[in-house]
Amino acid sequence: MSAENIQLLARNVSAVPAKPKEYVGHPNTAGYYWRIRRALAKIKPVLALLKDKSLDWALPVGILLLWEISTQLHWVKPVFLPGPREVAESFYDLLVNQDLLLDFRASAIEVVLGFSLGAVLGLLTGIGAGLSHSVERFLGTTLNAFRQVPPLAWLPLLVLWIGISLFAKSVMIGKAVFFPVFLNTLQGIRGVSKKYIEVASIFEYNQALLLRRVILPAALPSIFVGLRYGAGLAWATVIVAEMLGSRVGLGFLLTRAQEMLLTAQLFVVIVIIGAVGYLVDVALRKIENNLLRWKKGFAG
Amino acid sequence: MSNSHQIGLEINRLTKTFNTDRLAVTALENVDLKIRKGQFASIVGTSGCGKTTLLRIVAGLENDFDGSIELDGKDIKGPSKDKGVIFQEHRLLPWLTIEENVGFGLVSRPAAERRELVERYLALVGLKKFAKAYPAQISGGMAQRAAIARALVNKPKILLLDEPFGALDAITRMHMHSELEKIWLDEKTTMVMVTHDVEEAVYLSDVVILMSHRPGRIKKIIPVPLARPRNRSHPDFLAIKRELLEEFHLNNKDIFTYEI
Structure with a gap:
């Protein structure tokens, strides 16, 4: 220990004898300290939210950063990979100077119509086949053969029969949605435990009551798997349908951007497709969690 | 107590055979049983003796049997509201x-x-x-x-209990026994309980029905004329319990012999 240190120690001992624990400090430093504390307290909820969601958003934000850096540093030619800013400008241009909203609306209407058509038919057929082996056997062969032909393969025929119309595209989407909903409904109903059916029979439930209070609630988790999968398929199918034969819609925008080499527009449409698909799934999951709140599954 | 000597449940020459692909198993053979209205009866036997099958047939949950079952003088046809069932799992x-x-x-x-x-x-x-x-x-x-x-x-006219407390721990089970007894005294429902817990049977029942193993037959009917609520450590209680356990061991002699 140096002489200087010993001197310091000695000074400390003599200088702060009364209140050794209370830190007074420089008047200015104290002010800054409290100002920083207050500022931190104000943004605390924001920080907590960031921390809460950081794992969900770390990868997308990282990809966005890498994208920006790669264009800033000219790693890739802009015609192959335009920067995020260019894409944002293109989005604004499409929205204000062109008919992005009209195209979006066209796609959305087709999806909603097609999804409703496929989901309702899938649900009804699934319930029918689930409740009766005769119905299942009667429809089984036909449906299984139909299922093997992908939605897109029907498009030329549909166009020949009814033209490139809203209806043709909706039918195609409906076909895509039908099978996951049908199969999951059927499987969900067949998986209902016999134990619950026995309880209902003891209380003399008729078919309608049994379906409403026992079979459908029990099959609901499985039905929702079908609906969510079907919603994803519907959104994917509408894009492809529009790419192949349409003068309107997000799929049409993709084809047009490709032909005119407007790479930024391609990105705009791709981001919209991804974001909307994501939001639809989030919404469906919210509904599902609400309907299935009785279910206590593995928390993860 | 005008109806206390009326017959609530009457089973005559009940035989049930399960047919699988390869073999036919006779679960119940010529079971005759009368249970009075308002009585608490327990059916005791080793697992696989057909006691649950018997209860399920009375509940109307099994069909394809020979013999007759009458509840209040009427043939049982399928499950109904007047035959309540408590399963081992709460369902x-x-x-x-x-x-x-x-x-x-x-x-x-x-x-x-x-x-x-x-x-x-x-x-x-x-x-x-x-x-x-x-x-x-x-x-x-x-x-x-x-x-x-x-x-x-x-x-319900009758409550059928299929090992209702089998999945519960010992302390909870004893609480449930006194609660069920209280409910039975309040509601005066005829109760038939299937169990392999001899003490449970003696504690709750007016009459304990002992079943033999494969094919299931009624081996012995033992009345339990003790005042309620019963004391599990009273000599009379223990005597009946011992009598039942002895029957059990006599029954099981050949089940536990193994051929190696």
């Missing part, structure tokens, strides 16, 4: 709350009557506070009590 519907489960058998009644009955039976089994909970949120003992309320709410 509450997981998507309904406790009060909705208790009211499960009351769908045809007007809403006000339903609400009143559900409330009364929830209070009877001490679950008023948990009316809005889901089955996954309550304990096994509470769920089984809810199942008892669900079965009683329709005022």
Whole structure:
């Protein structure tokens, strides 16, 4: 220990004898300290939210950063990979100077119509086949053969029969949605435990009551798997349908951007497709969690 | 006690055979049984002796049997509201709350009557506070009590209990015994319980029916003329328990011999 240190120690001992624990400090430093504390307290909820969601958003934000850096540093030619800013400008241009909203609306209407058509038919057929082996056997062969032909393969025929119309595209989407909903409904109903059916029979439930209070609630988790999968398929199918034969819609925008080499527009449409698909799934999951709140599954 | 000597449940020459692909197993053979109205009867036997099958046939959940079963002089045809069943698992519907489960058998009644009955039976089994909970949120003992309320709410002529407390721990089980006894004294329902717990049978029953193993036959009927509530360590209680256990061991002599 140096002489200087010993001197310091000695000074400390003599200088702060009364209140050794209370830190007074420089008047200015104290002010800054409290100002920083207050500022931190104000943004605390924001920080907590960031921390809460950081794992969900770390990868997308990282990809966005890498994208920006790669264009800033000219790693890739802009015609192959335009920067995020260019894409944002293109989005604004499409929205204000062109008919992005009209195209979006066209796609959305087709999806909603097609999804409703496929989901309702899938649900009804699934319930029918689930409740009766005769119905299942009667429809089984036909449906299984139909299922093997992908939605897109029907498009030329549909166009020949009814033209490139809203209806043709909706039918195609409906076909895509039908099978996951049908199969999951059927499987969900067949998986209902016999134990619950026995309880209902003891209380003399008729078919309608049994379906409403026992079979459908029990099959609901499985039905929702079908609906969510079907919603994803519907959104994917509408894009492809529009790419192949349409003068309107997000799929049409993709084809047009490709032909005119407007790479930024391609990105705009791709981001919209991804974001909307994501939001639809989030919404469906919210509904599902609400309907299935009785279910206590593995928390993860 | 005008109806205490009336026959509630009458089983005559009941035989049940399960046919599988390769072999036919006779689960029950020539079972004759009379249970008086308002009586608490237990059927005791080793696992696989057909006691659960017997109960399921009375409940109307099994068909394809020979012989006749009458409840209050009427042939049993399939399951019905006047034959309540408590299963070993509570079988509450997981998507309904406790009060909705208790009211499960009351769908045809007007809403006000339903609400009143559900409330009364929830209070009877001490679950008023948990009316809005889901089955996954309550304990096994509470769920089984809810199942008892669900079965009683329709005022069944007979309550059939299939090892109702088998899945509960020893302490909870003893609580449930006294609660069930209290309910039985209040409601005066005829109860038939299947169990392999001899003490449970002696504690709760007016009469214990001992079954033999494969094919299931009625081996012996032992009355339990003890005052209630019963003391599990009273010499008379222990004597009946010992008598039953001895029968059990006599029965099981050949089951536990192995050929190597």
